[in-house]
Amino acid sequence: MTILSLFTLVACSKEVLERFGGFLQPANFPAPVYRFRDNKISQAGFELGRKLFYEPRFSRNNTVSCGSCHIQSAAFTQHGHEVSHGIDDRLGRRNSPPIMNLAWMNTFMWDGGVFDLDLQPIVPITAHEEMDETIENALAKLRTLPAYAAMYKKAFGDTAINTTRTMKALSQFMLLCISSNSKYDSVQRNQGPRFSDAEQRGYIFFQANCTACHREPLITDYSFRNNGIATGINNDQGRYEVTLNETDRYKFKVPSLRNLSHTAPYMHDGRFITLDAVLDHYRSGIRQTPNLDPLLANGIAMTDAQKADLLQFLNTLNDPTFLRDSKLSEQ
Numbered sequence: 001m002t003i004l005s006l007f008t009l010v011a012c013s014k015e016v017l018e019r020f021g022g023f024l025q026p027a028n029f030p031a032p033v034y035r036f037r038d039n040k041i042s043q044a045g046f047e048l049g050r051k052l053f054y055e056p057r058f059s060r061n062n063t064v065s066c067g068s069c070h071i072q073s074a075a076f077t078q079h080g081h082e083v084s085h086g087i088d089d090r091l092g093r094r095n096s097p098p099i100m101n102l103a104w105m106n107t108f109m110w111d112g113g114v115f116d117l118d119l120q121p122i123v124p125i126t127a128h129e130e131m132d133e134t135i136e137n138a139l140a141k142l143r144t145l146p147a148y149a150a151m152y153k154k155a156f157g158d159t160a161i162n163t164t165r166t167m168k169a170l171s172q173f174m175l176l177c178i179s180s181n182s183k184y185d186s187v188q189r190n191q192g193p194r195f196s197d198a199e200q201r202g203y204i205f206f207q208a209n210c211t212a213c214h215r216e217p218l219i220t221d222y223s224f225r226n227n228g229i230a231t232g233i234n235n236d237q238g239r240y241e242v243t244l245n246e247t248d249r250y251k252f253k254v255p256s257l258r259n260l261s262h263t264a265p266y267m268h269d270g271r272f273i274t275l276d277a278v279l280d281h282y283r284s285g286i287r288q289t290p291n292l293d294p295l296l297a298n299g300i301a302m303t304d305a306q307k308a309d310l311l312q313f314l315n316t317l318n319d320p321t322f323l324r325d326s327k328l329s330e331q
């Protein structure tokens with residue numbers, strides 16, 4: 001191959017990678033639940049959403065953006081922080097969850113307190129310990145910048161900057177934060193190398209003990225459960241705080257286990273620093289608190305060898321393409 005044809009080949013494949021594909025349902029995923037007909041994804045809407053996601057003007061003193069607590073290299077979590085750190089270094093009470101595969105999720109937050117993705121950003125923008133700003137103020141700041149007028153026009157037809165458009169654009173960006181290219185996915189799609197023996201053993205153990213809640217292929221069933229961790233120091237009661245239903249006390253949304261190697265620490269309050277500690281919890285740390293899930297009443301018996309295999313399997317859920325996808329990075 002000549003140097004010239006090699007060059008064109010590289011140039012072409014780069015172009016293919018950068019072409020905007022919109023929302024593509026991965027072959028091994030179910031149909032999404034987000035109502036795309038109310039918010040059609042376009043390249044201009046997505047690009048505006050991305051700019052807004054990394055926009056610090058949403059915070060009172062212009063220092064904190066969505067991307068401050070949802071960092072791409074950490075699968076859009078705030079790696080290393082047990083609870084979120086926001087404006088003026090104020091502490092939240094919960095661990096930042098990933099922005100990942102949200103098109104398949106129909107309730108948001110650890111307690112499901114938000115049911116519409118297009119309304120979710122209002123919470124962090126106005127929360128005292130997150131961005132501490134008003135929507136009107138934030139939009140007024142954006143209106144002073146000609147670049148935004150042009151981007152809203154491209155996305156929505158005219159230069160008006162309002163709440164609905166802003167929320168819809170943010171959703172468009174977040175909906176395309178899709179993690180579907182882990183080794184696990186390529187095995188499911190018969191695309192690449194198979195599982196090693198240890199990964200396969202770990203997978204069988206996982207299916208027998210974990211998928212009742214961490215359901216394939218999203219690795220969560222999005223239900224609310226009490227997985228037997230001890231009551232936290234701030235006595236977060238999870239789903240109960242939304243429904244005031246006794247049977248919801250201490251239940252939290254089952255998180256996906258994709259990209260775990262990049263999202264430590266774990267649980268709604270980041271109490272476990274390592275996966276080893278999480279597995280020890282399921283093996284021997286289950287507490288009998290109200291509404292403990294019956295599946296975990298006796299813990300999950302696990303030999304050291306099974307634990308090692310399970311860790312190998314969990315590693316196949318990491319998706320380096322997602323963490324490095326330049327389309328999702330601050331431009």
Ligand code: HEC
Pocket residue numbers: 053058064065066067068069070084085086087092094095096097098099102107108109110111120121124125129130131170174
């Ligand atoms: C100060 C840190 C912080 C900032 C800034 C922040 N978030 Fe979050 N985000 C969190 C935390 C913590 C949660 C979980 C809150 C809860 O469960 O009560 C969360 C939850 C979410 C969720 C729900 C995910 C799920 O799995 O349920 C979405 C979506 C989200 N944030 C998007 C955004 C957007 C968009 C912005 C910017 C407008 C933003 N966040 C700004 C910390 C932050």
Ligand code: HEC
Pocket residue numbers: 206209210211212213214224225226227229252253254255256257260263265266267268269275278282293295296300310
């Ligand atoms: C009865 C349902 C249920 C079963 C079974 C279950 N989990 Fe969980 N898991 C949960 C819930 C609920 C949470 C979140 C709890 C919280 O934060 O308060 C969770 C959290 C986790 C986390 C932390 C993830 C994060 O991002 O913070 C890991 C890791 C985990 N589970 C792994 C496993 C493994 C491995 C198994 C099988 C050995 C398993 N789980 C079995 C319900 C379950």
